Amino acid sequence: MIAVVLAGGKGLRLWPESRQTRPKQLCKFVDGKTMLDHTIDRLMTAGSSRVIIITNDSLLPGINELVQQRGDKEKIEILSEPEGRNTAPAVGLVLTRYFGEGEDEILGFFPADHHVSDTEAFVASVQRACMAAQNGHLATIGISPSRPETGYGYIEKTKWEIGEIPGVFSVNSFCEKPDPETANSYLASGSHMWNAGIYISQAKTLCDEFKTHLPEIYEKLILGFDKYIDSYPLLPEISLDYGIAEKSDSMAVVPANFGWCDLGNWNALAEIYLPDLKSNICNGNDVLLIDSNNCIIKQNEKTIVLFGVDNLLLVESEDLVLVADRNRAQDIREIVEFLQEKKRFDLL
Numbered sequence: 001m002i003a004v005v006l007a008g009g010k011g012l013r014l015w016p017e018s019r020q021t022r023p024k025q026l027c028k029f030v031d032g033k034t035m036l037d038h039t040i041d042r043l044m045t046a047g048s049s050r051v052i053i054i055t056n057d058s059l060l061p062g063i064n065e066l067v068q069q070r071g072d073k074e075k076i077e078i079l080s081e082p083e084g085r086n087t088a089p090a091v092g093l094v095l096t097r098y099f100g101e102g103e104d105e106i107l108g109f110f111p112a113d114h115h116v117s118d119t120e121a122f123v124a125s126v127q128r129a130c131m132a133a134q135n136g137h138l139a140t141i142g143i144s145p146s147r148p149e150t151g152y153g154y155i156e157k158t159k160w161e162i163g164e165i166p167g168v169f170s171v172n173s174f175c176e177k178p179d180p181e182t183a184n185s186y187l188a189s190g191s192h193m194w195n196a197g198i199y200i201s202q203a204k205t206l207c208d209e210f211k212t213h214l215p216e217i218y219e220k221l222i223l224g225f226d227k228y229i230d231s232y233p234l235l236p237e238i239s240l241d242y243g244i245a246e247k248s249d250s251m252a253v254v255p256a257n258f259g260w261c262d263l264g265n266w267n268a269l270a271e272i273y274l275p276d277l278k279s280n281i282c283n284g285n286d287v288l289l290i291d292s293n294n295c296i297i298k299q300n301e302k303t304i305v306l307f308g309v310d311n312l313l314l315v316e317s318e319d320l321v322l323v324a325d326r327n328r329a330q331d332i333r334e335i336v337e338f339l340q341e342k343k344r345f346d347l348l
Helices: 035-044 059-068 087-098 119-134 180-189 203-213 215-221 225-230 240-245 266-271 324-333 334-341
Strands: 002-004 027-032 049-057 076-081 107-112 138-143 154-161 168-174 192-202 251-256 281-283 288-289 297-298 304-307 312-316 320-325
Touching: 002 138, 027 035, 035 049, 035 107, 035 119, 035 334, 049 059, 049 087, 059 076, 059 297, 087 203, 087 215, 087 225, 107 119, 119 138, 119 192, 119 251, 138 154, 138 203, 138 240, 180 192, 192 203, 192 240, 203 215, 203 240, 215 225, 225 297, 225 334, 240 251, 240 281, 266 281, 266 297, 304 312, 312 324, 320 324, 324 334
Parallel strands: 002 049, 002 107, 049 076, 138 251, 281 297, 288 304, 297 312
Antiparallel strands: 107 192, 138 192, 154 168, 154 192, 168 251, 312 320
């Protein structure tokens, strides 16, 4: 498998740790390593022959520096989008490199900034998806839900396994982010899984899907890499989910449980770190908590002391400190929008 890492995201809900030149995938939330480093490590463990990182021009220097510090850098290639056009054009960027040759190659597309706690289970799921891809399917991995989550899209599987591969199912439908009542019904159904944004397929299968469902992209990718890049600003801004996966008759899904978390906002640290006896989550080595409950703290250099507070989010970055109601963690991007309005670009 050639693993393709989609690393152009912004991670606005993780401000102020995540910034314009250091978005979420370049931040260090676990074991002192960037999310991108963790992702590459997992994909190498899964047996990837090469890793291709797709990013944009503004992030290229930081990602190139990261790759150059790795011992496996000779297996890593970086492709830069002229501008962000969502995931379908980014996938086309890879396909245009393989059009007409290497069409049997398995390509896997993975987000750069998700956390996985069970690498062994992740590898097993990827291998099962690769088997489905070799049989002509566009395979995805669905995460078995542990709660009625309203912040994720869902994949509904059929009751029947694909005959030739155990543990792989046909896809019945893709579902939008649900309201709480619908999320509870999805959890109870046993047939709905969180959509982790992972796709694995042979290059020729994906090319056929683009030809059928996104001909305006296909017509450009068959012209070759340079012409595809030149036409990039004219391509439709559309995700692989909407453009192909929801319309394809070749979809297959691998139900999985490997300790997945998309780290979508600061509350997600509670899925990675164990709380103390008062339900506080600490990411840092010098945090003192006194009569404080249900707080999340990201400590960097300064000692942090919390006294007599509840439900607080405190994030210390190199140049500022954010203090917020933990219940507003989903709304942190509003701060970014406020700073843009006030032209405080030094804080972005």
